[in-house]
Every structure is written in C-alpha cells, then in structure tokens.
Amino acid sequence: xxxxxxxxxxxxxxxxxxxxxxxxxxxxxxxxxxxxxxxxxxxxxxxxxxxxxxxxxxxxxxxxxxxxxxxxxxxxxxxxxxxxxxxxxxxxxxxxxxxxxxxxxxxxxxxxxxxxxxxxxxxxxxxxxxxxxxxxxxxxxxxxxxxxxxxxxxxxxxxxxxxxxxxxxxxxxxxxxxxxxxxxxxxxxxxxxxxxxxxxxxxxxxxxxxxxxxxxxxxxxxxxxxxxxxxxxxxxxxxxxxxxxxxxxxxxxxxxxxxxxxxxxxxxxxxxxxxxxxxxxxxxxxxxxxxxxxxxxxxxxxxxxxxxxxxxxxxxxxxx
Amino acid sequence: xxxxxxxxxxxxxxxxxxxxxxxxxxxxxxxxxxxxxxxxxxxxxxxxxxxxxxxxxxxxxxxxxxxxxxxxxxxxxxxxxxxxxxxxxxxxxxxxxxxxxxxxxxxxxxxxxxxxxxxxxxxxxxxxxxxxxxxxxxxxxxxxxxxxxxxxxxxxxxxxxxxxxxxxxxxxxxxxxxxxxxxxxxxxxxxxxxxxxxxxxxxxxxxxxxxxxxxxxxxxxxxxxxxx
Numbered sequence: 001x002x003x004x005x006x007x008x009x010x011x012x013x014x015x016x017x018x019x020x021x022x023x024x025x026x027x028x029x030x031x032x033x034x035x036x037x038x039x040x041x042x043x044x045x046x047x048x049x050x051x052x053x054x055x056x057x058x059x060x061x062x063x064x065x066x067x068x069x070x071x072x073x074x075x076x077x078x079x080x081x082x083x084x085x086x087x088x089x090x091x092x093x094x095x096x097x098x099x100x101x102x103x104x105x106x107x108x109x110x111x112x113x114x115x116x117x118x119x120x121x122x123x124x125x126x127x128x129x130x131x132x133x134x135x136x137x138x139x140x141x142x143x144x145x146x147x148x149x150x151x152x153x154x155x156x157x158x159x160x161x162x163x164x165x166x167x168x169x170x171x172x173x174x175x176x177x178x179x180x181x182x183x184x185x186x187x188x189x190x191x192x193x194x195x196x197x198x199x200x201x202x203x204x205x206x207x208x209x210x211x212x213x214x215x216x217x218x219x220x221x222x223x224x225x226x227x228x229x230x231x232x233x234x235x236x237x238x239x240x241x242x243x244x245x246x247x248x249x250x251x252x253x254x255x256x257x258x259x260x261x262x263x264x265x266x267x268x269x270x271x272x273x274x275x276x277x278x279x280x281x282x283x284x285x286x287x288x289x290x291x292x293x294x295x296x297x298x299x300x301x302x303x304x305x306x307x308x309x310x311x312x313x314x315x316x317x318x319x320x
Numbered sequence: 321x322x323x324x325x326x327x328x329x330x331x332x333x334x335x336x337x338x339x340x341x342x343x344x345x346x347x348x349x350x351x352x353x354x355x356x357x358x359x360x361x362x363x364x365x366x367x368x369x370x371x372x373x374x375x376x377x378x379x380x381x382x383x384x385x386x387x388x389x390x391x392x393x394x395x396x397x398x399x400x401x402x403x404x405x406x407x408x409x410x411x412x413x414x415x416x417x418x419x420x421x422x423x424x425x426x427x428x429x430x431x432x433x434x435x436x437x438x439x440x441x442x443x444x445x446x447x448x449x450x451x452x453x454x455x456x457x458x459x460x461x462x463x464x465x466x467x468x469x470x471x472x473x474x475x476x477x478x479x480x481x482x483x484x485x486x487x488x489x490x491x492x493x494x495x496x497x498x499x500x501x502x503x504x505x506x507x508x509x510x511x512x513x514x515x516x517x518x519x520x521x522x523x524x525x526x527x528x529x530x531x532x533x534x535x536x537x538x539x540x541x542x543x544x545x546x547x548x
Contacts, residue, residue: 005374008377008380009373011380012373012376012377012379012380015379015380015382015383016379045369045370045373046373046376049369049370049373050370052366052370053366054363054364054366054367054370055359055362055363055366056366057365057366057367057369057370058361058362058363058364058365058366058367058369059362059366060366061365061366061369062344062362062365065340065341065344068338068340068341069338069340069341080390081390081391081392083395086390086391086392086395087392087395089390089391089392090391090392090395090396090399093391093392093396094396095396095400097388097391097392097393097396098393098396098397098441100384100388101384101385101388101393101436101440101441104381104384104436105430105431105432105433105436105437108430108431109428109430109431112428112430130374132429132430133374133377135430136377136380136381136430137377137380140380140381140383140384141380143384144383144384144387147384147387147388148387151387151388151390151391153387153390157387157390158383158384158386158387159383160386161382161383161386161387161389161390162379162382162383162386164386165382165385165386165389166379166382171338171340172339172340173376173379174340175339175340175343176372176375176376177368177369177372177373177375177376178340178343178344178347178365178369179343180368180371180372180375181343181347181364181365181368181369181372182325182329182343182346182347182350183368184364184368185325185347185350185351185354185361185364186322186325186326186350188354188356188364189322189325189350189351189353189354189356190322190354191322191323191325191326191350194322194323195323195326198323225326225329225330229489230488230489230492233492233493233496234496237496238496238500242500242502246502252508253497253502253503253504254504254505254508254509254511254512255508255512257493257497257504257509257512258482258493258508258509258510258511258512258513258516259512259516261482261489261493261513262478262479262482262513262516265478265479268474268478269471269474269475269478272333272339273329275339276375276378277474278470278474279339280378280434281434281438281439281470281473282467282470284434284435284438284439285434285438285439285443285466285467285469285470286466287463287466287467288459288463289463292463292464292466292467293467293470293471293474295467296464296467296468296470296471297471297474297475299527300471300475300520300523300524300527303523304479304516304519304520304523307516307519307523308516311515311516315512
C-alpha cells in the first residue's frame, strides 16, 4: 500500500519531536529539561515504536510516567498572538479561516468513502485496515498545507502552535494508550472472570428483572473500570447474559446485545478511564476541573441507563 | 487477588492522584499478583503502547488548528454566531448533537471530534452565543459551556454509531456470538439500537434546553443584559 498507518505515526512523531526542541530551549520553563525529555521520548515512541523492541519502549514509557509522577512536566511559555494581531488577521482572512478546519472532516469522509478501494499500480492507496485513521492523517496534512499557504506561515510556525496545544494536553495525551495497556494486563491476569464470578454470586438468578438490571448496571460499572465498553462486553455477556438471559430464559441475543452495549456506553460517559473521550477534551478545552466533562454527562448517562434497563426488560418479556 | 488492580484504580481516582500514575501502578501490581515477571510487565507496557499509537492520532490535527487559532479562528467562530439573533448556547449545541448523531448513524464517525471540531469551532460558537446575549462570561460558566460542548460530541457519537451496521461495536458483538454458537444478525442489532439512539437525542436536547434557561437565570441577574 502507498500510505500506511506507519506514515501517519511518522507525521505525528515529527510534530511531537520537533516541538520538544522548543521546549528544551524554553528558558521561562523551570522544568524545561525534564519537560523537553518527556516530549522527546513521546516523539521517539511514535516515530520508532515498531522498530524498538517492546521492552525498551516499556522502559521509555515508565521514564515518561516517572517524569509526570515527580512533577517534572511543566507548561512553558508560548509567543501567542496578541488579541489585536488576531483581530487584524481575522479581518483579512474572515470566514476563509473556516476552510482548512472544515476540510479536515470533509476530506476524511471523502477518503473513507471513495478512496477506500482505490489501487495504484496494484497496491492500495490507503491502508485498507485503517482507512479512517489514514484518511484523517492525509486530510490534516492537506489542510495544513492549505492553511500555511493561506496564512503565509512556515512549517515551523505550525509546529510551534501544535507544541502550545500539545503542552496544554500534557500527560493526558499518554493516558489513553496507558489505559489500553492496563486493559491488556487485566485481561491476561483474569480480572474479567473474577468480576463476573463476583457478580454471579450476588444476583438472584430466578428473577428476569434483576438479571436484566445486573447485566446493564454490570456493563456500565465494568466499563467504568476498564474505560471501554468493548472490553466489558465479552466479560459481562459471557458471565450474565449468555447463561441466564439467552440460555435460561431464551431471550433473543440481538435484543440483549444492542441494549447491553449501550449500557456500557453510559458507563463510558461517567469514567475518567475513558480518557480520550473525557480527560483529553477537558485538557484540550483548558477546563480547570479534569472531571468537568464527566460531571456534565452523568445525568444523561443515568437517564439512558435507566431507559436501557426498562427497554431490555420489556423486550425480554416480549420474547418469552 | 487480581482484583487489587481494580481497587488501586478506584482508590486512586477517589483520592485524586495523577491518573497516569494510578494506571501505571495498577498495571504493575496486577501483573505482579498474576505472577508475571517485571520484565514481562514492562514488555507488555511497551507492546500495548506501540499497538495503541492510533489513539494519539488527534495530534495530527494540532498543527492546523493551532495555526488557525493564531490567526483568529476561535474569535471568528464566536463572531459569526454573535450575529445570529436566534442563536443560543443550547440551540447551537443541540444542532451539533443532531448532526453528530445522524452522521455517526450513517457511518460517518469521523465527522467531528474534540480536537477537530469542538475546540476550534463548536465550543467558541456556544460561548459566543452566550456572550452576545449576556456580555462577559464568568470563568465557571465558560468552563461549563465548554464541558457541554465536549459532552455533546461524545453522546452524539456513542449513541449514533451503533445504528450503523458496519461499525466496530456491532461486528464485535456478532463475532462474540458466533464464537459462542449463538445465532445473531447485525441488522437486528442495529435496529434495536434505534430506540436508545432516539432517547439519547431527546434526553440530551432537553438538558441543553435547560442549560439555556439556567444560563439565562444566572447571567441575566449577574450581568443585567439579555432578554428572555
């Protein structure tokens, strides 16, 4: 294939590694060396992740965590444009400013829908396994070229601006990847089985209603712990839904699955473990409370969880 | 004993230790209690970190968004909205919720996102609408509006995507049932996702409507500006 995920990672790696140069040089940051090292190592894992042996990547990751743990990661200073400057630029560029921003989603969708099966010289243009992500990478790259031309900026200016945004996100950028790691370790250690055994001993297995409640609430709770409804689904479904709802009561698997997965999503809305949905945006939006997005989502999540329980109970009754 | 890791995560989040640290400690402890060697655990960290690099893909959007911000993208988004008389924070967010959920239900899950849409466009527009009506916003109100903007992106995506049959979640469920020898049909799963998808739209739109009213109550009193 012409453009693989690896190409996108190299793009990300260049952006992060180059940005770290400015962090190292940022004399206003009292922790510029450790902060710079953090972003340099992060860039290295993005650039060379598939070449470095996993053990050494693991060591790099632990060094990054240690830097965060000992308070070595601090925000630097950025030469931000003054409000007057932004005002001036804005009057010149006006609504054209929206073009590159909107091109990102539009080009991504075009890539996903139309370029999916395009082959050039017998090889796929975009990596068929990761069409969406590769399209997103290509779309942002094209949007970057257009915005550089439009604003008459150099690539270095773009890197400096991305460094400003990335440092606002800081350690939260690593969190989704670390949580995924934790998920793998939990799975190999058999945490799922232990949880579903625990739940199995608590619920009354003769009551259809309480099994439905246990399954939906269990999906939400286990998703909150694992941060991912996809990880919770096989555990909870094998532990509760298959033996009790599907085999004992004869409920249609399709009904159980759709509503069960949505119950898991209600959990996703309520947990810091779903970092890329809840913690990263809080950092990205400069919110002072990292759990602010979660607080806003909890009422909707609880109402929808109750709805899922009610809906599942009604359809299971219909199936009987 | 393997549940020690779960306990560490829960306690860590309750007493608010840095999440990155909590997760790492939980992983180390769980691995050690499951009788893995330290070498194996570190290797797992490295391996999973590399395979999950795709989660860092939002970084690709930062150079563009950062550059456009330098040239006034957020101010322009606020400015455009402040000229629309009917625009309110809640209405803008509801419109984005509808678009996000409908697009996700059509399989276009990449039409949106926190780095691409929420920070540069949706949040500034939602803030701009409130600002045009009531004047300067107190920091906590500003934070609240931004958090709502992020929430709308999540809720629209989550409850829309399962209506589309070819999405990961549906395929995962189909695969799980196949392995367990239970008959299932992706089309039916997607069909049964519709009631919750509709409920999500109704419930959250109603909450956004309430957000408008609470903003009005709060800011009208504080800033003495704006009409019902």
